[in-house]
Amino acid sequence: xxxxxxxxxxxMLPVSASADRAxxxxxxxxxxxxxxxxxxxxxxxxxxxxxxxxxxxxGQVVSDYHAAFDAWIGVxxxxxxxxxxxxxxxxxxxxxxxxxxxxxxxxxxxxxEDPVIQLPENYAEASISVRGFYAMEYILFxxxxxxxxxxxxxxxxxxxxxxxxxALSQAILDDxxxxxxxxxxAAGQNERYQTxxxxxQELFKASLTGFQFTKDxxxxxxxxxxxxPRSKRAEARRSGRSLRNxxxxxxxxxxxxxxxxxxxxxxxxxxxxxxxxxxxxVAKLESPVFAGVSDPQSRVKVEIVQQxxxxxxxxxxxxxxxxxxxAEGFNALDGD
Amino acid sequence: MKTLTQLAGFLAATSALxxxxxxxxxxxxxxxxxxxxxxxxxTYGDSLQAAKALQAAVAKLxxxxxxxxxxxxxxxxxxxxxxxxxxxxxxxxxxxVDDWEGKVNAWPLDEGLxxxxxxxxxxxxxxxxxxxxxxxxxxxxxxxxxxxxxTTITPALLEETLQEADGVEANVATxxxxxxxxxxxxxxxxxxxxxxxxxWTDYAKGEVCTNGNCDRRGAYLHAATDLLVSDLEWMxxxxxxxxxxxxxxxxxxxxxxxxxxxxxxxxxxxxxxxERMRLGLMxxxxxxxxxxxxDNTHNSHYYDGLGVQNVYLGEYVRIDGTVVSGPSxxxxxxxxxxxxxxxxxxxxxxxxxALGRIKTAAEAGFAxxxxxxxxxxxxxxxxxxxxxxxxxxxxxxxxxxxxxxxNSIAFEGSDSLDNxxxxxx
Numbered sequence: 176x177x178x179x180x181x182x183x184x185x186x187m188l189p190v191s192a193s194a195d196r197a198x199x200x201x202x203x204x205x206x207x208x209x210x211x212x213x214x215x216x217x218x219x220x221x222x223x224x225x226x227x228x229x230x231x232x233x234g235q236v237v238s239d240y241h242a243a244f245d246a247w248i249g250v251x252x253x254x255x256x257x258x259x260x261x262x263x264x265x266x267x268x269x270x271x272x273x274x275x276x277x278x279x280x281x282x283x284x285x286x287x288e289d290p291v292i293q294l295p296e297n298y299a300e301a302s303i304s305v306r307g308f309y310a311m312e313y314i315l316f317x318x319x320x321x322x323x324x325x326x327x328x329x330x331x332x333x334x335x336x337x338x339x340x341x342a343l344s345q346a347i348l349d350d351x352x353x354x355x356x357x358x359x360x361a362a363g364q365n366e367r368y369q370t371x372x373x374x375x376q377e378l379f380k381a382s383l384t385g386f387q388f389t390k391d392x393x394x395x396x397x398x399x400x401x402x403x404p405r406s407k408r409a410e411a412r413r414s415g416r417s418l419r420n421x422x423x424x425x426x427x428x429x430x431x432x433x434x435x436x437x438x439x440x441x442x443x444x445x446x447x448x449x450x451x452x453x454x455x456x457v458a459k460l461e462s463p464v465f466a467g468v469s470d471p472q473s474r475v476k477v478e479i480v481q482q483x484x485x486x487x488x489x490x491x492x493x494x495x496x497x498x499x500x501x502a503e504g505f506n507a508l509d510g511d
Numbered sequence: 512m513k514t515l516t517q518l519a520g521f522l523a524a525t526s527a528l529x530x531x532x533x534x535x536x537x538x539x540x541x542x543x544x545x546x547x548x549x550x551x552x553x554t555y556g557d558s559l560q561a562a563k564a565l566q567a568a569v570a571k572l573x574x575x576x577x578x579x580x581x582x583x584x585x586x587x588x589x590x591x592x593x594x595x596x597x598x599x600x601x602x603x604x605x606x607x608v609d610d611w612e613g614k615v616n617a618w619p620l621d622e623g624l625x626x627x628x629x630x631x632x633x634x635x636x637x638x639x640x641x642x643x644x645x646x647x648x649x650x651x652x653x654x655x656x657x658x659x660x661x662t663t664i665t666p667a668l669l670e671e672t673l674q675e676a677d678g679v680e681a682n683v684a685t686x687x688x689x690x691x692x693x694x695x696x697x698x699x700x701x702x703x704x705x706x707x708x709x710x711w712t713d714y715a716k717g718e719v720c721t722n723g724n725c726d727r728r729g730a731y732l733h734a735a736t737d738l739l740v741s742d743l744e745w746m747x748x749x750x751x752x753x754x755x756x757x758x759x760x761x762x763x764x765x766x767x768x769x770x771x772x773x774x775x776x777x778x779x780x781x782x783x784x785x786e787r788m789r790l791g792l793m794x795x796x797x798x799x800x801x802x803x804x805x806d807n808t809h810n811s812h813y814y815d816g817l818g819v820q821n822v823y824l825g826e827y828v829r830i831d832g833t834v835v836s837g838p839s840x841x842x843x844x845x846x847x848x849x850x851x852x853x854x855x856x857x858x859x860x861x862x863x864x865a866l867g868r869i870k871t872a873a874e875a876g877f878a879x880x881x882x883x884x885x886x887x888x889x890x891x892x893x894x895x896x897x898x899x900x901x902x903x904x905x906x907x908x909x910x911x912x913x914x915x916x917x918n919s920i921a922f923e924g925s926d927s928l929d930n931x932x933x934x935x936x
Contacts (some may be wrong), residue, residue: 262789262793265790265793266793269794273638273680273681274619274636274638274798275636276794276796300886301885302793302794302796302885303793303794304796367906369910372913373910376909399678400678402678403677408638496918502909502912502918504776504909504912505777505779505905505908506780506781507781507785508781509603509776509777509780509781509782
């Protein structure tokens with residue numbers, strides 16, 4: 176089988192330096208910018224709705240929240256440049272939270288009626304554990320949190336959270352266009368991207384890291400071990416979004432990988448096969464929050480989905496990477 | 512896989528922006544790897560020696576408790592951290608080290624597993640039913656549904672029953688941080704300066720004993736220190752001439768160099784810049800300090816960074832002041848591309864300067880806890896200086912991986928590449 180594999184790779188000539196710039200341009204235009212535009216729009220919409228009502232069970236609030244969270248998951252793999260400036264992505268999405276910092280900090284904040292929510296610029300200085308989508312989820316969906324303090328404070332807190340989220344999302348978009356896009360397109364002429372390949376590698380790593388986070392964290396955390404399954408660790412289980420996040424995140428990383436391999440039939444058809452395997456496996460899952468991990472019968476179905484994501488990861492690493500002429504490099508998940 | 516390796520080498524060569532300047536004669540790769548293993552052996556050897564000094568100080572504290580004996584044990588712990596933190600660069604990239612490391616340096620911990628804690632700590636949590644178990648106070652207890660007899664506190668009890676009990680990583684029963692907690696106690700100062708304030712009387716005999724169970728607390732501390740020594744003995748042996756860790760990096764030059772750079776990059780970026788430094792700052796949480804009980808975090812960060820620089824420069828200053836050195840990664844890179852080597856050295860220096868600023872400020876009285884406080888701009892700037900330096904040096908480590916043609920490592924053994932049909936098996 177090794178000979179076949181060598182042959183398979185030799186047929187695909189690596190992307191040349193002159194084509195790298197065009198590739199980066201295309202990926203930014205087709206993948207990066209539209210997704211951050213969606214995030215900015217949906218978070219602004221959520222802030223607008225939240226400003227008009229203090230009924231947090233209101234259907235419009237909840238559906239706007241879901242739309243904005245969907246948009247975040249759609250960019251959650253693009254963790255470089257504008258998302259990392261001023262800790263923006265950390266503030267939008269502090270998860271996982273193994274020491275339960277978010278509920279603890281919210282409890283203190285609500286019961287003490289912390290005045291930090293009164294001014295948006297103050298709220299932007301607050302701990303990341305009380306900001307963004309995962310903190311908002313406690314306000315909207317967690318009954319013990321909802322029972323704390325006064326409803327007026329809860330409402331004002333939620334409004335501060337939605338405004339902060341919208342401001343962060345807009346700031347990321349503003350940084351992307353035109354500045355950060357221009358920086359990546361001028362790869363080879365600046366300190367940050369010292370060759371054109373480094374800009375390609377950045378995008379490649381984003382896809383790879385997205386698959387890895389989904390496999391190890393979004394799926395791996397609730398899976399735990401066979402003897403010790405951990406369904407309570409499922410991402411956003413309170414809003415019933417665990418499965419939805421996992422699927423959207425995988426699709427986002429895959430969309431980026433396909434963009435990077437566009438025009439190369441062998442790569443596209445391979446991703447077709449791997450995507451089919453993934454969606455077939457996902458269709459067999461019963462619980463939207465991975466509740467089945469404790470039952471051997473349904474646990475194995477979650478494990479198969481994890482394998483399907485792993486195969487996307489492996490092929491991206493071993494198939495797409497050599498085609499692009501770039502390597503895995505280091506990412507934020509390298510620690511423990 | 513040879514063809515793939517060659518292809519990757521070709522890719523790396525064609526992607527270089529400028530023609531490399533061949534300034535110096537490259538050292539043999541095997542000699543660079545050998546010097547790396549020598550430095551690892553010396554670093555773990557020093558850690559072992561310092562842990563033995565800690566063991567002796569702890570034995571004295573338990574046998575003849577006094578304020579002086581507790582201070583001596585704390586001083587020995589602080590000294591022991593200096594070589595050990597420099598060894599952390601060997602973790603990532605060397606599975607033998609990474610699989611073992613949790614036993615000696617796991618963090619953060621739910622310290623209520625081990626001993627008494629303040630009421631503000633709370634009890635069991637969603638994530639950890641044993642968060643407030645208090646083994647020191649309870650000779651027998653239930654753990655994950657099983658009855659445990661802890662009447663005698665032994666290294667085996669710590670290692671086999673309590674460590675990561677119930678599958679929870681925060682149940683840290685062994686290693687430096689468990690010992691640190693037993694020496695200093697909880698740091699209840701929040702964002703104020705100051706470490707834990709455990710009194711020596713927590714180890715006193717008879718009526719002088721405070722907080723109960725002084726004998727069991729002493730037994731725990733003794734057992735944890737003995738275990739640390741035996742774990743470090745084991746790891747030092749792995750890097751000796753016939754050791755498995757040395758063997759693992761020596762067999763294949765590409766794999767050996769890759770292990771060196773993986774350790775440097777993974778520690779710099781994901782672990783130190785992310786998990787240990789930036790996260791605490793963003794959470795404004797003094798509990799996120801790495802050496803929180805002893806308030807030694809500034810040193811912990813500094814010596815982690817120094818370890819990364821040691822590996823690149825191929826030299827290590829031992830605890831007796833002698834220097835272990837040999838042909839280095841720096842020599843290897845300089846022979847291929849002097850500018851890249853200069854870039855790496857410059858960035859490592861920048862990081863050490865930034866980490867040095869944190870250390871300097873902390874030693875002058877501006878504690879790491881204070882730096883993490885919400886709205887403390889000077890503290891934030893200091894910590895972010897270190898974070899940015901570490902992230903920036905990782906970019907250059909990536910460039911070196913490409914320059915040395917080590918890219919192929921990443922896709923060795925990739926299932927879906929070796930076997931295109933594997934996915935449908």
